[in-house]
Amino acid sequence: MENLGNRTGLPPAERFAIHLYVYVAVNMPTSAILIIHFQVIIIVFVSLNQKPVPNWPLGITLNSFLAFLTTWSKAAFMIPVSVAISQAQWAWFDQKSTEPRPLYDLDVIDQASRGAWGSMILLWRFRFRHFVVLGALLVSISALTSPITQLAINYPMRDVTLAREVASTHAIQDLSSPRDALGIVAHISTFLASFLDTTKFTEPIPYSVIANRGVFCSTGNCTFKPYHSIGVCMKMANITSSLNVVEFENPESPDLADTPFIGGVEEVIPNRKVWKASLPGGYHMAHQSKATMFTDLLTGNRTFGFRDDPILQQARIASFVLVYTAPTAYDKSSWEISYNTTAKGIVDQINDFRHEAREILFHLCVHTYETKVYLGKETTQIVGSHTEPLEEGAGPFLYLDCGDLLNKSSYQCRKNEQRGNDTIHLRAPKESPPPHLELNTTKGSTFTANYRGMEDIAQGLRSYIAGFATIVMALNEQQDFPYVTTGSDFITSLFEWVFFHHPSMRDVNIREVRMQNIYQNLATSLSATVNIRFRGSQIGALNLTHAVFNVTGEATGMVPHVEITWAPLSLLAAEIVLAALFLSLTMFNQIDHRGMRFCDVKGSSLATLVALGEECRAAAGGGLGPVKELERTARKLAVRLEGSQIVLAKNVNNEKTSHETN
Known part of the structure; x- marks a missing residue:
């Protein structure tokens, strides 16, 4: 080897x-x-x-x-x-x-x-x-x-953009009557503002709950860049300082001769104390109950809480005054022993109260939305609102001429036919330009509404959220105090849940939160109703507005x-x-x-x-x-x-x- x-x-x-x-x-x-x-x-x-x-x-x-x-x-x-x-x-x-x-x-x-x-x-x-x-x-x-x-x-598994799939939603640039059914928009919105609430108004209704299924997403997972659409915003001001309250020992006082009573004269109880609450300009009411509220539209261009805000005045749709009694002293021991929800039980436990007033102003604005769909669940949020009229310093755009609700029991407002086609223009937010707008005007990418359309929204709001409610201080056959209301379910919700529900009566903070939320729900409902084509939504298939443009997003899918x-x-x-x-x-x-x-x-x-x-x-x-x-x-x-x-x-x-x- x-x-x-x-x-x-x-x-x-x-x-x-x-x-x-x-x-x-x-x-x-x-x-x-x-x-x-x-x-x-x-x-x-x-x-x-x-x-x-x-x-x-x-x-x-x-x-x-x-x-x-x-x-x-x-x-x-x-x-x-x-x-x-x-x-x-x-x-x-x-x-x-x-x-x-x-x-x-x-x-x-x-x-x-x-x-x-x-x-x-x-x-x-x-x-x-x-x-x-x-x-x-x-x-x-x-x-x-x-x-x-x-x-x-x-x-x-990760989300990736799928080019062949579709993601789209809708936004609106223009509100115009009679093309758009804006009166119906107001009617539906007042209904949704209270009907969809599940928290007794302790939390606002999310936009997605109202406008659910307004997005088409072929994959069940979609994202959208922020986009803009015209909508309605709400501001609230405390105007109690403008309120004048006078107390009378009986309703036969001559100073009450021209003052409308809440509930009507037929509900007036002789020889019983009367309170008269009034605001400058002829807004006054009289009542005998410890639990009373009244709300109505401010006519013309009148305002008590927003005199120093010309932009809101120019974009204003409707401004409502709200007057109510707020308990300041009550029988705590009785309340803790018996959680009495009858009208008599509520009134008997109020030892003292004061009158308060608020002004609620609804105005046009441009909302910024963020929308996403994850596993088939749509989430749309309003992440910003912008109000900037194109015609600076032009003064109030809308002038409402309405009748007296308490004296004449009239909800109607007279239309100004000559100004029906006048248009107000709002600028889009500068920091985030909107997607392609199909209705661009010679003045640039703006959002618009005509005079008659704003009149229709204001009239619809007054028809369904103006009114009063009071507990009549006289026993009925059931040995309880009856209460009288006018208006829609919105008024009932205000009275029963915002002002005279036990937690609201005991805690002023709860009352303030609920009052803010119920009106915010209304503004959100208005924005959703004018903004979305309701295909299979909470209120069925309706096309109430027509100046709609598509907003496209990215459809994503879970890909290994x-x-x-x-x-x-x-x-x-x-x-x-x-x-x-x-x-x-x-x-x-x-x-x-x-x-x-x-x-x-x-x-x-x-x-x-x-x-x-x-x-x-x-x-x-x-x-x-x-x-x-x-x-x-x-x-x-x-x-x-x-x-x-x-x-x-x-x-x-x-x-x-x-x-x-x-």
């Missing part, structure tokens, strides 16, 4: 170079395959990381791609590693500087080159006393390579993405480094002046058959026998490689050697 250098008689340096060249040439193909496969894996993963899952032909998935290349990579280093383990057995027995080895180690190394179980036995037996354990370690963990590397791939976790791939990288180290150690061990004699036998079975010397073969049993018996004998035989044969070690205590190697 003389090597190439010995047969040619070359010097040692040249023999070393030849041996190195031969060894590298033999292992170069597998090394190249290993490196190329690993590089392909890294390149593909880097290119696909955080991107949608690829749609490869033939149903090939990223997992199958990784499994294929991982298997080939593992095969690329496992074949030379297995051969190198077999070759290492000759180096193990050829180390003259150490004590002889048990013949059984020949079988241990051979089994390690065949599979994981044999490699684990070698690791346990050799305990890192020879570099062959690196190869055994590789074989042991190679079974984990494929399942662990698969953990590198995750498929999280590739997310690479690099840590699991470190196992494959570590195996490659470990294989390179093991093969390098094996190579340099075999190309020295002795080891190269056996570089061509490697794992050959023929080499093992002829390597045993005569004495060694006889001591091992001389032939076939039971495996257990052969292993027992091999454990006791100390051998070494002498020349080209494995021979028995001379003058060595076999039991001691066997004990130490175990």
Whole structure:
């Protein structure tokens, strides 16, 4: 078994170079395959990381791609590693500087080159006393390579924009009567303002609740950039300081001759105290009840709380005055013992009260909306409101000429036919330009409303939110105080939930919040009703306005993405480094002046058959026998490689050697 250098008689340096060249040439193909496969894996993963899952032909998935290349990579280093383990057995027995080895180690190394179980036995037996354990370690963990590397791939679901899907909603730029049914808009809005409330007005109604399903989203997940639409805003002012209250001992006082009584004169009780509350300009009322409220439209351009705000006056649609009694002292002990909800129970527990007044102004404005749809649920919020008339300093735009509700029981307002087509223009917010407007005027992108349209909204509001309510201080057949109301359910909600519900009567803050919210609900309802084409909404399919333009958004869908976790791939990288180290150690061990004699036998079975010397073969049993018996004998035989044969070690205590190697 003389090597190439010995047969040619070359010097040692040249023999070393030849041996190195031969060894590298033999292992170069597998090394190249290993490196190329690993590089392909890294390149593909880097290119696909955080991107949608690829749609490869033939149903090939990223997992199958990784499994294929991982298997080939593992095969690329496992074949030379297995051969190198077999070759290492000759180096193990050829180390003259150490004590002889048990013949059984020949079988241990051979089994390690065949599979994981044999490699684990070698690791346990050799305990890192020879570099062959690196190869055994590789074989042991190679079974984990494929399942662990698969953990590198995750498929999280993420929202992405789908170009072929549709996302649209509606906005409106112009309000105009008689084209638009704005009187019906006001009617519907007053109904929704109280009907959709579920919190007893402790919280405002969200815009999405009123305008639900006004968005078309084909995927169930859509987003929209902020957009603008004309709407209605509300402001409230405390005008109690303008209120004058006079107390009379009986209703027959001459000073009450021209004063309308809440509930009508037929409800007046003789010889009972009367309170007269009045505001400048002829707004006055008289009542005998501790629980009374009255609200009506301010005619003309009159205002008590917004004289210093010309912009609101110019954009004003309607301004309402609200006068009510507010309890200031009540029977706390009786209230805590009996939560009496009858009219008599409420009045009896009020020991004292004061009169308060508010002005509620509804005006045109431009709302900024944010809309999104997630999992089919629509959410639209008003995130800003802007009121800036284009005609600066023009004064109040609308003048309302209405009858006296208490004296004449008239809800009607006279229309100004000559100004019916006059138009007010509102600028869009400067910081966020609106989407494409189909009705752009020569004055730029503005939002508009005509005079008659604003009249119709004001008339509709007065018809349904003006009125009064009072508890008559005379027992009926049920031994309770009846109460009298005029107007719609809005008036009833004001009376029963805002002013004379127990929490509102006891806590002024609760009353203020509820009063603010019920009128804010009305403004939100008006904005939603004029702004949305109600396709299958809370109030059915209605097209009350027509100057509608589409607002397009982005339809998104949940699409699986590739997310690479690099840590699991470190196992494959570590195996490659470990294989390179093991093969390098094996190579340099075999190309020295002795080891190269056996570089061509490697794992050959023929080499093992002829390597045993005569004495060694006889001591091992001389032939076939039971495996257990052969292993027992091999454990006791100390051998070494002498020349080209494995021979028995001379003058060595076999039991001691066997004990130490175990």
